[in-house]
Amino acid sequence: MVNNRIFFNRDISWLSFNERVLTEASKSSVPLMERFRFLAIYSSNLDEFYRVRIPAYNKKNATDDELQTLEQIRIIINRQQEMYGDLIRNQLIPAMEARGLTFLYDAVIPNELHDQIADYFLNQVAGYIHIVSLDSPTAFFPVNNQLYKAVLTRKFEQLHAWIINIPSNHLPRFRSFGINNRHYILLLDDIVDHSLPFIFRNSELVAAHNVKLTRDASIKLIENADLDAADLIEKELSKRDRGKATRFLYDPGMPGLMIERLRGSFDLKKSALVAGGRYHNLRDLGSMPLHDQTFQYPSQQSLINFHANYNGSLFNIIVNKDRLIHSPYHSYNCILRFFNEASLDPDVEQIYITFYRIANDSRIGHALISAARNGKDVFVLVELKARFDEANNIRWAKSMKAAGIKIVYSQNELKVHAKIALLKRKGDLPMIGLLSTGNFNENTARVYTDHILNI
16 A cells, blocks of 8 residues: 655744744734744744755755755745735734834834934934945955844946944844924934935945845764864854855845846855845844833733742652642742752752753853752753754853862754753652743743643
8 A cells, every 4th residue: 555645844934933923913913013923933934944944955965855945935925025024014013003103114204203213313223334345356254143234335437345333233123203293213223324424425325235244054074083073163153154145135126237246255155145124134133122011912920820928848748749830821930949948958969950941141051060069960951952042052161160060061963952850869758840831941931831740
């Protein structure tokens, strides 16, 4: 019997999830700021997709099936990008207008704002602007996912090409201006664009278009007897932001001659060229300055799953009955208390735990360090290959190791996604464990839906 089961391609599945996020942004029942946050999530996910998935298709020996999938990916993304732009222009901007807010998204800036914009640029922005000429060989290297503006000027009948940065890594992406009881919101991109005649005041401004370059973020691990796993990954991380370009995103209105000029300057493959919208890095929409509480979901207080006063032990409650925590609806404090208590409880002799993504200033990590310094044996498996958290995990692994914690890393070809913890106690006292669907991370626990079982 022929098996006709068809498997869904993992990358098409990723894009399908992204489309579900876009669908949430399209719902008028969702508060306005939350809709912008969904658009920000979509944009962030797509950036990651180009950094970690597209490199697999750009290899020299790509198969026909892979090339066919890549074409399908491009079709899906183009359709989603059209949907994205339509949502902003035809749904969210009108919704803002109805509340007295004007988002000047690809729009003409009113004359009444010109003085305020010039004042803001000269006092706050100008000191961060870097101007790079592309007319002669340069050591300029576009930073991964940094916003730039490609500029063409004319002087004495000669055309000159430039790249200038949009300093969103130093300044807010959005700026509010008020006039005549009306609030206007501008992107930093347009504030810089509006100031180009000042920047290039000795030349004629011919064209200016927003661009962004995304680089390969994959890490290639090769066994090295001279380096332990942490040092090996640190070495690879140092190369990440200098990886090959997987996407050069440009304003679709950019002239072909200008595109080719940039392609040559940055040594780009034709397959990396992607026509996008006028604006890039729209993950910043999550910081849109909409502060009215009615634009957001009302905050919800997490429920207390179970109580234990200072005279009682959390462990006695767990031994008596298993407890299931459903974050973020249940407070994560009981999980923090679990490790805090373990670090001080004289009956706890050994602590075992796996870490996949550790919080930057992890209270659980600090509790484990205290436990080790309090004479307990602590064993931690740290997954060093948690994408984009590698450096933070390495930092924590080294800090814990310095405190006397026994650190183990996963094998190069495997990722350990398990989130488990175990306490071994004196004598015949029962062991106590934690099983979690999500990371032992108090920061992400406030956002992601997960279950944690105390057993």
